[in-house]
Amino acid sequence: MSHTAAQATIGDSEFDRDTTIAPRAGEPGVYDAELSAGWTIISAVNGGYLLALVGRALSAALPHPDPFTVSAHYLTSSVPGPAVIRTQVVRAGRNLSTGQASLFQFDENGAEVERIRVLASYGDLDGLPDTVHTVAKPPVIPPYEDCLGAEAGPAPIPGSSAIVDRLRLRLDPATAGWAVGAPSGKGEMRAWFELADGRDADPLSLLLAVDALPPTAFDLGLLGWAPTVELTTHIRCRPAPGPLRVGIVTRNLAGGFLEEDAEVWDSADRLVAQSRQLARAPRP
């Protein structure tokens, strides 16, 4: 574990250091990055971490700071090591701007291989009116201390997964049965979510949070790999400090694909992010 003694802060944390982007001199909109081995599941880099990195590049490239809606199509698996993010401003409007970004890594000859392509519309969350009209309810999840952390026994994610040490993930016991061979069969996953060094959430870390829980397929009894084809996230509100609650539901597994619908709620009981992904179902 790489916990720091003092609580990390937004801008000075593991997550911020590992999503650092370096503008390339003379190439506007191009950013070099290093995919950290700290955010891997087995050997692949976590898709939410990748998305946060691309999100940071778009935040730098676009005239508006905050992701409002981010659509990502996953092309090839990422591995720890160097990467380059190429961004393009598609449209700069008054309240919203739209950008595109691709993250590339390099093959043995140094040629760029595209990992993920993203279309996103950005705005300013702090400029939005306070009006809320919602019938959405936070996920029903037991108190933090009654949920299961990595220390509880079975790792939340099987295999040698470095990301487990970067997150303080506490699973609802009702959706953790798969870890002891007794999945609920419902296709649900719920957890408390914090970064391990205590850094509070911001819009960029929400892009990580929507894709950081074990796959809902585990709760259906399918313990294999469920690679993301496409993941779209809406950031609806700047999150308040404190732990997040994440609830994910799969309703329809069909034809070898499934959707994962995630909601992220903050400590002020606000729905801060909604996401949906299409993933390949693990083979039964």
Next chain:
Amino acid sequence: MSHTAAQATIGDSEFDRDTTIAPRAGEPGVYDAELSAGWTIISAVNGGYLLALVGRALSAALPHPDPFTVSAHYLTSSVPGPAVIRTQVVRAGRNLSTGQASLFQFDENGAEVERIRVLASYGDLDGLPDTVHTVAKPPVIPPYEDCLGAEAGPAPIPGSSAIVDRLRLRLDPATAGWAVGAPSGKGEMRAWFELADGRDADPLSLLLAVDALPPTAFDLGLLGWAPTVELTTHIRCRPAPGPLRVGIVTRNLAGGFLEEDAEVWDSADRLVAQSRQLARAPRP
């Protein structure tokens, strides 16, 4: 109404004629098109119709025929008239391929103005296994004959909207109260959906179906324009012949934006499409 006497068929219908694309000689992946005035709401071209047109271009450009997941960011309003669709093959895999497309129109000087940019992953729906594991249920909607068509009185969409004549849309009376000044306040919209000339649904027309109902904001008592920022659609199954049922729900209107979650079910009771859009909320 432009009903034909005989039932139109896939490939020979209003929808097919109005989504015709013409490959440009010498420019691979570039397609000319004409946005038909038949699919407008007030003066703007319907976003689902646009998406179907772009979807057809991607189907021509990619090695796989069917949209699996299509993410569209809407940039500027489209108007009837000429357009050009520029596609790019991002990745061609064995089971899935990913493409990008932009639809442009032209300003007074002939310069291209981008209307919509799309990232999409395509596959072959007929090549998928038949396995289904679902807890999703079709929308609860009264029988076709008890729902409200355009002839029932108030137009399903207010104003002079040509698209009304292209669709056989029959609204659930429970979600049509806004038309007589009594919205339910729930943010729901449900309807039977067919093309007016009787053409059966296919994956491309599903891209139209997810964005063809009146906005859920109407059911919240907000009767203004709710422009789409981003719309992502998953096509999960090739639809069976016969009318579709479309259910749309908004759970969270906040900060001046709302999501619309749509499901489309076919006559065989299968969930054939899921979509979510982020839209600007009409001003109260």
